[in-house]
Amino acid sequence: MIDLSQMKRVVLPDEFPDDSKFIQLYINGEPFFRAKSPPLNRRVYHSDILVAMLIEAGIKFEEGPDFAGDISPIKKGENYELIGAGIIYKNERGELLLLENSIAYGLTPNQKHLEDLAQHLPEGIKLRILADK
Secondary structure, eight states: OOOOOOOOOEEEOOOOOTTEEHHHHHHTTEEEEEEOOOTTTTTOOHHHHHHHHHHHTOOOOOEEEETTTEEEEBBOOSSEEEEEEEEEEEEETTTTESSSOBBBTBBBOHHHHHHHGGGGGTTTEEEESSOOO
């Protein structure tokens, strides 16, 4: 595993089309947040974001069937735990809203993780959980 102090705690895309997704995870008890916009004419999956994050951190992980029956990284490993996932939406006021869920992982946005992450958010960025748009 790499030195976690060398990793960004929060990574956000430049734009937020309707199907942008996010994950919330702890690595060695430290909060991390990743969001990704879908490439043109494709979908982005929570498992893709998780795989990229774990590879970035140098964490080995096991794979198994998720709630949807696909093979994905498991939610909890020796050094990490996926704690929240869903869709990220930017409203007309520029607020970043977290909503919906991850069917594959059976997770929704996690408020405690957002509180733990608050001190690491870039200036001017606020994440908020919302039940719907």
